[in-house]
Amino acid sequence: xxxxxxxxxxxxxxxxxxxxxxxxxxxxxxxxxxxxxxxxxxxxxxxxxxxxxxxxxxxxxxxxxxxxxxxxxxxxxxxxxxxxxxxxxxxxxxxxxxxxxxxxxxxxxxxxxxxxxxxxxxxxxxxxxxxxxxxxxxxxxxxxxxxxxxxxxxxxxxxxxxxxxxxxxxxxxxxxxxxxxxxxxxxxxxxxxxxxxxxxxxxxxxxxxxxxxxxxxxxxxxxxxxxxxxxxxxxxxxxxxxxxxxxxxxxxxxxxxxxxxxxxxxxxxxxxxxxxxxxxxxxxxxxxxxxxxxxxxxx
Amino acid sequence: xxxxxxxxxxxxxxxxxxxxxxxxxxxxxxxxxxxxxxxxxxxxxxxxxxxxxxxxxxxxxxxxxxxxxxxxxxxxxxxxxxxxxxxxxxxxxxxxxxxxxxxxxxxxxxxxxxxxxxxxxxxxxxxxxxxxxxxxxxxxxxxxxxxxxxxxxxxxxxxxxxxxxxxxxxxxxxxxxxxxxxxxxxxxxxxxxxxxxxxxxxxxxxxxxxxxxxxxxxxxxxxxxxxxxxxxxxxxxxxxxxxxxxxxxxxxxxxxxxxxxxxx
Ligand SMILES: Nc1ncnc2c1ncn2[C@@H]1O[C@H](COP(=O)(O)OP(=O)(O)O)[C@@H](O)[C@H]1O
Ligand SMILES: [Mg+2]
Numbered sequence: 001x002x003x004x005x006x007x008x009x010x011x012x013x014x015x016x017x018x019x020x021x022x023x024x025x026x027x028x029x030x031x032x033x034x035x036x037x038x039x040x041x042x043x044x045x046x047x048x049x050x051x052x053x054x055x056x057x058x059x060x061x062x063x064x065x066x067x068x069x070x071x072x073x074x075x076x077x078x079x080x081x082x083x084x085x086x087x088x089x090x091x092x093x094x095x096x097x098x099x100x101x102x103x104x105x106x107x108x109x110x111x112x113x114x115x116x117x118x119x120x121x122x123x124x125x126x127x128x129x130x131x132x133x134x135x136x137x138x139x140x141x142x143x144x145x146x147x148x149x150x151x152x153x154x155x156x157x158x159x160x161x162x163x164x165x166x167x168x169x170x171x172x173x174x175x176x177x178x179x180x181x182x183x184x185x186x187x188x189x190x191x192x193x194x195x196x197x198x199x200x201x202x203x204x205x206x207x208x209x210x211x212x213x214x215x216x217x218x219x220x221x222x223x224x225x226x227x228x229x230x231x232x233x234x235x236x237x238x239x240x241x242x243x244x245x246x247x248x249x250x251x252x253x254x255x256x257x258x259x260x261x262x263x264x265x266x267x268x269x270x271x272x273x274x275x276x277x278x279x280x281x282x283x284x285x286x287x288x289x290x291x292x293x294x295x296x297x298x299x
Numbered sequence: 300x301x302x303x304x305x306x307x308x309x310x311x312x313x314x315x316x317x318x319x320x321x322x323x324x325x326x327x328x329x330x331x332x333x334x335x336x337x338x339x340x341x342x343x344x345x346x347x348x349x350x351x352x353x354x355x356x357x358x359x360x361x362x363x364x365x366x367x368x369x370x371x372x373x374x375x376x377x378x379x380x381x382x383x384x385x386x387x388x389x390x391x392x393x394x395x396x397x398x399x400x401x402x403x404x405x406x407x408x409x410x411x412x413x414x415x416x417x418x419x420x421x422x423x424x425x426x427x428x429x430x431x432x433x434x435x436x437x438x439x440x441x442x443x444x445x446x447x448x449x450x451x452x453x454x455x456x457x458x459x460x461x462x463x464x465x466x467x468x469x470x471x472x473x474x475x476x477x478x479x480x481x482x483x484x485x486x487x488x489x490x491x492x493x494x495x496x497x498x499x500x501x502x503x504x505x506x507x508x509x510x511x512x513x514x515x516x517x518x519x520x521x522x523x524x525x526x527x528x529x530x531x532x533x534x535x536x537x538x539x540x541x542x543x544x545x546x547x548x549x550x551x552x553x554x555x556x557x558x559x560x561x562x563x
Contacts, residue, residue, distance in 0.1 A: 093355070167407065170396070174404045177393040180353050184387065185456065186379035186408035 009139045011260040012253055017145035018214070019252015020152040021225070025207040026232040026244040027159060028200025033238055034176035035196040038088065039100050042107020043204065044226025050076050050205020051218040052114050055123050065128070069209070076205035079110075080198035088197075089190065111223070122219040125212035148210040155206065156245055159199075163241065172196065176239075224272075228255075231275035234282050237289025247290060251275045300326040300366060300492060301347065301383075301460060307360035308339075308346050308516075316342045318516040319361065324460065329486055329493040331507035331524065333500045339516045340496040341388060344462045347494070348385035349375035365460070380408050382459035388468060388496075390445040392452075394438030398429055401437050401448055405455030415455070422451040425481055443474040450478070454485065460492045467499045475499065479506055504528050 025043060032040050040046075053075050057068035087106050091099050129147040133140040163169035174182040175192040183189050204226065211225050212218045232251050236243030259271030282289065301324040308317035316339050324330045334340050345351040346358055347365075352375065363371040370378055393401050402422060406415045423430045426447040432440060437448060446466055453461055463482070467475040483506045485491055497503035504510055510527045512520040520533070527533045 167403065170400055170404050171407055173396060173400075174393050177395045178391060180350060181387070181391045181393060182404070183353060183375040184348060184350055184379065184385050185405055185452070186376045187404070188374075188376045 006138050007260065008257075010141075011256045013136075013139065013141055014145055015253035015256030016249050017149045017252070018211075018225075018256070019249040020149050020156075021207045021210050021214075021248075022228045022232050022252055023245045023248025024152045024155060024203045024210075025226060026229040026236065026248055027156065027241060028196075028203045029229045029233055030236075030238065030241055030244050031172070031196040032193075032200050033233075035172060036088075036193050037096060038103065040200065041100060041104040042110065042226075043229045044223030045107040045110040046076075046079075046201050046204035047208040047211070047226035048114060048218075048220065048223045049079060049110055049208070050201070051125070051208030051212040051222050052118055052123075053205065054209045054212065055125055055218050056118065058126050059124065060118075065126075072205055072209065073202055076201040077198045080201035081194060083201070084190075084194040084197040088193070111220070115220075120220055122217045125216055125218050127216060128209070128213040131216075144214050148214060151206075151210065155203070159203075160241070168195070228275055231279040231282075233289075234279045235290055240289070243289060251278065254278065300324050301494070302364045303343070303347070303361070304364070305361035306343075306346060306358055306363060306371075308342055308351065308356055309359045310342075310354065310356040312357075316356075316516055317346065320513065320517055321361075322511050322518055322521070324492060324494050325509070326459075326492055327490055328508040329482075329495060329506055331500070331503040331510040332494060332496045332513060333498070333503060333510060334513040336498065338513045340513060341464055342516075343513070344385055344464050344494070344496060346371070347378075348383055348462055349373055349378040350385060350387075379456065382457075383462065384453040384456045384458040384460075385462040386449050386453045386464060386466070388464035390442060390449055392437035392440065392445045392448050394436070396437055397434050398432045398437055398440070398448060399434065401452050402429075402455050405452035406457075408456055414457070418455055418457065422454055425454075425485065426451055443470055443478070446470060446474075446478060447481075450482070454489075454491070458491065460494065463493060463495045465496055465498060467497060467502055475502060479503075482506060500533070 025047060028046070029040055029043055032038055050072060054068065054072045057063045057071050058065065061068075063071065083106060087102055088099060091102060127144065129144040131142050131144055133142045135141070163173060171182065171187045172192050172195065174185070175187060175189055179189055182192070207225070208218070208222060211222055228251060232244055232248045235251060236245075236247035255271050255274045258274040262270040303320055303322050305319045305321055306317050307315070307319055309315050320339070320343060322330075322332070322343075332340055332343060342351070342356065345354065345356065347363060347370075349370070351357065358371040362369055365381060365383060368381075370381065370383075393404065396404065402419055403415075406418065409415055428444055429447060429451060432444060437445065440448060450463070450466065466478055466482070470478070479502050482493065482495070486493060486506070495503055495507060504524045504527055507524040510521060510524050511518050512527070512533065520527075520530075522530070
């Protein structure tokens, strides 16, 4: 096999791995949007928060992974509850734009608090998976990419089953479908909002941990990965969980390919903007997303 | 079982809709709440079920008691847990969920798996058409099937009191009859208490034990269903005219005069 093809396959494989993480983070975003029509303008900070808490518990506090990771997720759940109870619930009944702006403001607060607590230096992140590549045919693959992909897929499958078959998952879909009806049947809509925020903070934290270990370090640029949820959800359609799973991978591959082939030509930077070029294109030609329903309200 | 005492309801802090409404529902009965479009029937049901809250409405005066306890001001999900379920007008199925998921979410407040399974079977017996649609998405059902589904979904909660808002609206007469027959059957077999809102007074009074007639946010007339059926005013204004669910404008004028007579 020629080097060219190996290069291409490598780009695709790493793109799929990182894209899967985008799907995971976008899942949280879509859940919040579907349940409460709130657009979370701070997805990057949720990722950052998870990554920093994981770094702090593993390397700073030197806790065992088996303790540190669950602890990180618990802290992420607490953050979800704080956001929903403390910040959003008091705003029930206020115009939706106020609520959206508050997510933006709260994200800045999170960023500030992280900066004050741990500073903005790049922190080494423990390699959760070996970085010694193995060969898939002629293509070298690093285990960290494989495992992050597998982890994400297992999580996404678990969430899909949860939404489809569990009573609480059904209640979440019912709330997304018609809040008033869900309430009339005894579903606590506030509870569903809180749960969707907690799921979002947890999957974002997991995303942060995975990205941190892929990159071997955490710093504030991790938040940029969180921003990728916007192209992903626009491509996938704001209301479609299945759609964001596919489009996360598409965006991941696309940005890697543009990084691999176009960056050398343009002297860099294409990789970073490629997803957002897609975002603009999609908004122009298919504003309800590749997989979304036509009648979905855009933001 | 349920008692509304001089209930006043205001939407958005300014729109006064219920102006001191009182009514009572006795356990085990079907009580009909009749009245023209805009009288405040839906608002009354939403005040009881708490859904008013979701529309920026509030009970600002009077009280609503259910089984001896005040329920006005509670959240709708709490009122549901106490045994009151409202079937909203307009066949509000959860469109993206399947028929069976709709029914299961109806039993959301319950934890008795056996009872839920049993009730699911029972609902499929009352509404056999739903069995064949079981795994279809509810948004694609016909109007009649959707009405059956929302009634079935409410029954899944095993409510003590079921609030039904215009189940006949927009359905063919034959279907209306079928649905009312099933309501009566459910009432007889399960002893469920109903508060039934209708513009189709004839249908409603056929199955009701007691009836209230409301106009402009107040009860203007009430009595046992048999008596209402025999009452000249009711016959003239509800039984003859509202069959089609619509009222022609000249009848409005006549209606207005009569309203004065009822008021005094
Ligand atoms: N959410 C709301 N906000 C403001 N006014 C409302 C609202 N819902 C109903 N109304 C008003 O209350 C009155 C009674 O409405 P409704 O209770 O729906 O009557 P009915 O069910 O008897 O047709 C109408 O004049 C209607 O415009
Ligand atoms: Mg109405």
